[in-house]
Amino acid sequence: MAPTVVAERLAAQHVPIQHVPVQRPRRGRVDGLFRAIGTRGALAACLLAVSVGLAAAADQEAASAATDSDLAKELRIAAMIDDAERVESLIAAGVDVDAASEFGKTALMFAVEGGNLDTAAQLLNHGADVNARTAAGCTALTFAAENGHIGLSALLIERGANVHDRTRAGWDSLMIAARYGIAQMVRQLLFRGADPKAADKNGRTALMQAAERGHTEVVQLLLNAGADVDARDAEAATALIIAADAGHVGTVETLLAYGADANARDALGATALIWAVNRGHARMATTLLAHGADPNIKDHDGNFALREAVATRHNDLIRPLLEHRADPALTDAEGRTAADIARERGNDEAITSLVQP
Numbered sequence: 001m002a003p004t005v006v007a008e009r010l011a012a013q014h015v016p017i018q019h020v021p022v023q024r025p026r027r028g029r030v031d032g033l034f035r036a037i038g039t040r041g042a043l044a045a046c047l048l049a050v051s052v053g054l055a056a057a058a059d060q061e062a063a064s065a066a067t068d069s070d071l072a073k074e075l076r077i078a079a080m081i082d083d084a085e086r087v088e089s090l091i092a093a094g095v096d097v098d099a100a101s102e103f104g105k106t107a108l109m110f111a112v113e114g115g116n117l118d119t120a121a122q123l124l125n126h127g128a129d130v131n132a133r134t135a136a137g138c139t140a141l142t143f144a145a146e147n148g149h150i151g152l153s154a155l156l157i158e159r160g161a162n163v164h165d166r167t168r169a170g171w172d173s174l175m176i177a178a179r180y181g182i183a184q185m186v187r188q189l190l191f192r193g194a195d196p197k198a199a200d201k202n203g204r205t206a207l208m209q210a211a212e213r214g215h216t217e218v219v220q221l222l223l224n225a226g227a228d229v230d231a232r233d234a235e236a237a238t239a240l241i242i243a244a245d246a247g248h249v250g251t252v253e254t255l256l257a258y259g260a261d262a263n264a265r266d267a268l269g270a271t272a273l274i275w276a277v278n279r280g281h282a283r284m285a286t287t288l289l290a291h292g293a294d295p296n297i298k299d300h301d302g303n304f305a306l307r308e309a310v311a312t313r314h315n316d317l318i319r320p321l322l323e324h325r326a327d328p329a330l331t332d333a334e335g336r337t338a339a340d341i342a343r344e345r346g347n348d349e350a351i352t353s354l355v356q357p
Contacts, residue, residue, distance in 0.1 A: 071090055071095045072096060073101075075091070075107050079111040079116065080114050081114070082118070087119055087122055091126050103135050106129070106140075107123055108120060108140050112144050113147060117155065120140075130161045136168050137165075137169075139165050141173045142167060142173050157189075163189055163192050164195065166200075173185075174189045174190070175205070178215065178218050179209035179210065179215075182218075183217045187221060196227035207223070207231065208239045208242055211240075211246075212246055213248075214246065219255065220254055237267075238266075238272075240264060241264060245276070252288070262293045263293060265299070268300055268301070269300035270303075271299075273297075274297070274304070274308055277305045278314075285305075289320060289324040296327050296330055298330075301332075303333075304330055306326040306330065307330075307341055310345070311341050313345075318353040318354060322353075328354055339351060339354050
């Protein structure tokens with residue numbers, strides 16, 4: 001196999017990590033405590049896709065020769081390495097400007113992914129399909145968003161790129177740009193009509209993507225553009241719950257300023273405060289309490305913020321919770337108070353904090 005063909009296959013197998021739905025970990029319970037039992041999924045899914053792609057490349061090599069000429073491969077390689085002269089000569093020789101690899105990736109996509117603005121413009125001038133899609137549903141615009149190429153996204157939109165196109169996972173370019181905190185691109189996409197309320201297959205909106213990463217400026221841009229501050233994903237989590245879980249205080253403050261429900265509950269019945277206390281995010285917990293978070297809400301398993309503070313030994317959170325009217329007499333599903341849990345766990349510091357006036 002020629003070196004250029006090998007190079008192209010390796011590039012074509014790349015599945016952008018943003019094009020795979022990224023979920024909050026599923027949580028299990030161990031002695032009433034939250035525990036992540038999964039991963040956020042994106043990297044594992046990306047590696048799986050690459051593995052499948054390598055196997056597919058080997059199996060399809062013979063078939064590929066019949067459908068994808070060596071000159072078409074050269075065109076994609078030339079676009080990838082920004083060889084404008086070779087691109088021009090190949091197109092002049094009659095090579096289809098939209099000839100795609102077996103994964104559906106075109107020369108334009110390779111040029112965009114490489115940040116090659118002039119070559120991308122050259123291909124578009126020769127009629128390249130700005131809205132062509134790969135086997136995974138990725139477009140040149142989603143590749144531009146993934147790689148943070150703001151000049152290229154502007155060029156593609158100007159040439160007719162559809163800002164609403166989504167990958168098979170349901171990601172559009174706005175969700176990708178928001179996840180990476182590319183504020184200038186988010187502004188650009190919103191100005192061109194991208195939908196701030198759109199959600200992927202897991203119910204995740206661009207706002208949730210930005211909130212999970214703590215991109216406060218992007219969060220504000222999306223909210224100003226009409227994003228639903230209390231929208232819920234497939235796990236019934238809001239952007240506030242997601243940001244609190246991750247410990248992004250500035251983002252939570254912005255969401256609260258825009259009217260986010262401080263006591264919203266996810267599919268487990270947990271609030272942002274319960275997650276913050278469980279994670280030991282002290283400043284987050286006090287911020288939520290100051291904005292009206294109820295410390296006495298129980299989740300579906302009967303756990304509550306004070307119990308979580310004691311069970312996870314985040315003892316510095318006991319006094320702030322009590323000062324905001326956490327009820328020390330509240331019991332869990334087994335009839336145990338926070339003090340009972342402290343005694344069971346040998347958490348003497350917690351016992352002292354609970355009994356102090």
